[in-house]
Amino acid sequence: MDIVESKQISEPIKSEAQISHLALDIGGSLIKLVYFSTNSDSSASSSSKDSVAVSSGNEGRPVLEGKLHFAKFETAKINDCIDFIRSKQLRLSGFQKHGAPAGEKCTIKATGGGAYKYADLFKEKLGICLDKEDEMDCLVAGSNFLLKAVHTEAFTYMDGQKEFVQIDHDDLYPYMLVNIGSGVSMIKVDGPGKFERVSGTNVGGGTFWGLGRLLTKCKSFDELLELSHRGNNRVIDMLVGDIYGGMDYTKIGLSSTTIASSFGKAISDNKELEDYKPEDISRSLLRMISNNIGQISYLNALRFGLKRIFFAGFFIRGHAYTMDTIAVAVHFWSKGEAKAMFLKHEGFLGALGSFMSYEKHGFLNLKVHQLVQQSPVDASRGGDKIHDPPNGELNENQSIDCSICLS
Ligand SMILES: Nc1ncnc2c1ncn2[C@@H]1O[C@H](COP(=O)(O)OP(=O)(O)OP(=O)(O)O)[C@@H](O)[C@H]1O
Numbered sequence: 001m002d003i004v005e006s007k008q009i010s011e012p013i014k015s016e017a018q019i020s021h022l023a024l025d026i027g028g029s030l031i032k033l034v035y036f037s038t039n040s041d042s043s044a045s046s047s048s049k050d051s052v053a054v055s056s057g058n059e060g061r062p063v064l065e066g067k068l069h070f071a072k073f074e075t076a077k078i079n080d081c082i083d084f085i086r087s088k089q090l091r092l093s094g095f096q097k098h099g100a101p102a103g104e105k106c107t108i109k110a111t112g113g114g115a116y117k118y119a120d121l122f123k124e125k126l127g128i129c130l131d132k133e134d135e136m137d138c139l140v141a142g143s144n145f146l147l148k149a150v151h152t153e154a155f156t157y158m159d160g161q162k163e164f165v166q167i168d169h170d171d172l173y174p175y176m177l178v179n180i181g182s183g184v185s186m187i188k189v190d191g192p193g194k195f196e197r198v199s200g201t202n203v204g205g206g207t208f209w210g211l212g213r214l215l216t217k218c219k220s221f222d223e224l225l226e227l228s229h230r231g232n233n234r235v236i237d238m239l240v241g242d243i244y245g246g247m248d249y250t251k252i253g254l255s256s257t258t259i260a261s262s263f264g265k266a267i268s269d270n271k272e273l274e275d276y277k278p279e280d281i282s283r284s285l286l287r288m289i290s291n292n293i294g295q296i297s298y299l300n301a302l303r304f305g306l307k308r309i310f311f312a313g314f315f316i317r318g319h320a321y322t323m324d325t326i327a328v329a330v331h332f333w334s335k336g337e338a339k340a341m342f343l344k345h346e347g348f349l350g351a352l353g354s355f356m357s358y359e360k361h362g363f364l365n366l367k368v369h370q371l372v373q374q375s376p377v378d379a380s381r382g383g384d385k386i387h388d389p390p391n392g393e394l395n396e397n398q399s400i401d402c403s404i405c406l407s
């Protein structure tokens with residue numbers, strides 16, 4: 001796949017643009033879609049019956065010029081996703097092997113637990129067969145691909161400061177990939193397709209959203225996240241200073257402001273849930289879960305001597321407080337030895353891996369050469385500093401210019 005990464009907000013897909021190669025990642029909380037649309041107005045010579053912009057690539061194989069698009073839906077609203085696919089006529093255009101007869105069975109790549117759970121629904125509602133790809137394989141393929149193909153993919157985040165990390169392609173492995181979805185998977189990656197899921201935790205994004213919803217009555221994940229901006233976790237968390245009369249516990253390296261016990265103040269305050277502000281609850285919860293994931297991730301990295309830990313998954317949402325907490329946890333427990341890094345396309349690793357598996361099965365030949373690097377995160381903000389509230393999330397309208405070479 002020739003990727004030209006540009007800070008380009010894709011226009012709504014024109015009806016003439018052909019959508020092809022849709023891939024799904026159907027998780028416990030969210031469905032992620034990655035799909036390719038061809039440039040209908042490309043000046044490349046067209047030899048295709050489908051009037052798709054096609055030029056000749058290496059060895060005379062057809063090259064489609066176009067864009068990669070990203071979209072997500074709540075899994076609970078899977079019918080919206082199905083309507084979206086139907087509205088784009090995705091199912092009509094190009095899941096068959098290039099040049100295959102139109103009547104051939106329509107199949108799309110899908111990963112995540114929902115590829116199993118909802119297979120019948122896709123068949124029934126869209127007549128599409130889901131071709132299942134393993135979730136861990138896809139996460140790793142997506143991560144390796146992004147780290148190599150997109151210059152501004154990985155970044156560190158500390159004290160409100162974001163710094164891009166240049167990845168040396170010859171020195172990428174081994175690394176730890178921590179995918180924070182509904183639950184959390186920790187994967188030691190040793191090379192392309194070479195990995196082991198070494199740990200996981202059930203305290204993840206689903207826990208934050210589930211508990212947060214019950215405790216704050218928030219109606220959406222974004223509302224809960226937004227609340228956390230304004231909250232003060234010290235109202236609920238028991239700090240070392242609360243226990244030590246305002247003093248640090250220097251002997252074991254704990255400052256008075258370190259959280260000794262998340263939500264610990266609630267046991268002694270003689271207050272009810274209603275007496276706490278939702279924003280304080282949200283902040284405390286976000287901190288508790290992010291800190292816990294950062295700590296477990298580091299301990300697992302330590303088991304294998306890994307210094308680089310990449311955090312992904314839609315729990316993060318480019319959110320400053322989340323990233324800061326994870327980074328501080330890794331820094332604290334590793335005594336500055338290990339580094340937490342974050343990925344721009346955080347939640348789309350599995351879907352991208354699923355998309356790339358068309359290549360594995362001979363539908364595509366993906367080649368990468370990146371021409372431009374820009375960050376959708378900061379470019380509109382004129383700097384590397386993420387402000388509060390940050391918007392580090394990949395804008396769903398953001399597309400990646402690319403071309404795919406059909407094999
Ligand atoms: N709009 C949203 N609605 C619901 N959850 C969201 C939203 N945005 C971010 N999240 C967070 O992202 C998490 C899901 O992340 P992600 O899509 O990476 O995982 P998943 O694939 O659904 O989960 P799993 O891999 O465990 O099946 C949610 O649990 C929640 O914490």
Ligand SMILES: CC(C)(CO)[C@@H](O)C(=O)NCCC(=O)O
Pocket residue numbers: 027028113135181182183184185199200201202
């Ligand atoms: C079950 C999966 C892999 C589904 O994506 C994920 O939610 C997860 O890694 N959960 C954590 C399970 C555990 O290892 O405790």
